[in-house]
Amino acid sequence: MKSFAYERAETPEAAVRDIDGATARFIAGGTNLLDLMKLQVETPTKLVDISRLDLASIDRRDDGGLTIGALVPNSDLAADPQVIAGYEVLSRALLAGASGQLRNKASTGGNLLQRTRCYYFYDTASRCNKRSPGSGCDAIGGVNRILAVLGTSPHCIATHPSDMAVAMRALDATILTLKPDGDRRRISIHALYRLPGDTPHIETVLEPGELITHVELPKPVAGRQVYRKVRDRASYAFALVSVAAIVAVEEGRIASASLAFGGLGPMPWRNAAVEAALVGQAPSADAFAAAADALVADARGYGANDFKIPLARRTLIATLRDLTGA
């Protein structure tokens, strides 16, 4: 690990003031950042410790939604009675991720911004456009079994590894931030992440030094909620494919469907065409197949990860069957 300057911020305003320069980083739980620093994938010159900021509460708003502080640990969020009651898919997604120890440390903001688990990103001897812009991508043509089949570019095929963010995308979350210039903004989770294009090292629309302060969830919506995660072992493993689904059936027809996917793309994936193929239809094998076709219409495998395309289809269909009983 390279050495760094360290400062503990007492307020969000102090945190964004302390984060001077593009080589400084916030540290919350540290479970992703320190891992990467040990390997010198990340070499910040300064750490601004935000772990003591007063942003660790979960509050019900007047409009019925929930405001989650950026420092709420993943464990606490998953166990919160309001989350369990209104946003079961979020609780389930969190509990499907990492381990008990890690969830105790991992924060809401840090989870959203965790980096890819691409092996070549982690290995500083490999070429990786995300770690070292312009160096190439050893994953294309390499060991890419865990990598993306949607939203990829010739420059990067990495996946976003979070489970929590997949549920938040299905729940239409909004990210609240504080910028170094003191401005605050609200960013829909649908606009937070960027496709890799030819700049895979720029993963979100956040500016350098912009602090996530909260995540807002709209008031709970109708429908059954599930999170289904397919992985190489039954626990403590990242998703190969996952689905966060909220589906409401009324009078024999699908009244609404909100579906987001993990393990498939560079961001938690959502595609309006998948939902459009379902809404208004009676739950049936045909309707589910049409939705699955829409999901993988633009999918492209890179050899070792080709299997993710049929796996994504089957996982979606099985999830819809479970949810609707059809």
Add this chain to the structure above:
Amino acid sequence: MHFTINGRGFDADVDIRTSILDLCREHLGLTGAKKGCDHGQCGACTMLINGRRVNSCLTLAVMHQDDEIVTIEGLGQVDDLHPLQQAFVRHDGYQCGYCTPGQICSAAGMLDEITRGWPSHVSDDLAKPSLDDDEIAERMSGNLCRCAAYPNIVDAIREVGSAAPAGRTADAKDAAMAEEIVA
């Protein structure tokens, strides 16, 4: 830097990069916690910080100067073993023993999480988790055992878990334990 570990105060002048694991092992002579992977993947380094189990390899000492840190040495000593330590001995919950301090600290934190009603990935009803073998296996999945002593580890934890008086939290337990050690 000043630290509170197992109820005792320590002053240590360590490099800013030092993890809590390295602080304990390399600077304070507390070698109970083990380093398996140093990347959050094995759980051998598990300790309790403010009563919650965490991977001590993935957190910086400098970030925890105001916190209560409890290592396996603080849970129990040879002449006064913690109920989980006794149960691991009774059920032969190890072979080489390398993962054991992490397993036991993790189990202490985990049983407290159940007492608080926290659900897990395998809980059918998220609002009412129970303590069966599937729950123990899932909740302990962050602790790998290279010797695969898993069945006996589950036996040991089940025994202590089913005997634990409800409402007793790790925080209180650890504080009491720490006091005993200092005394």
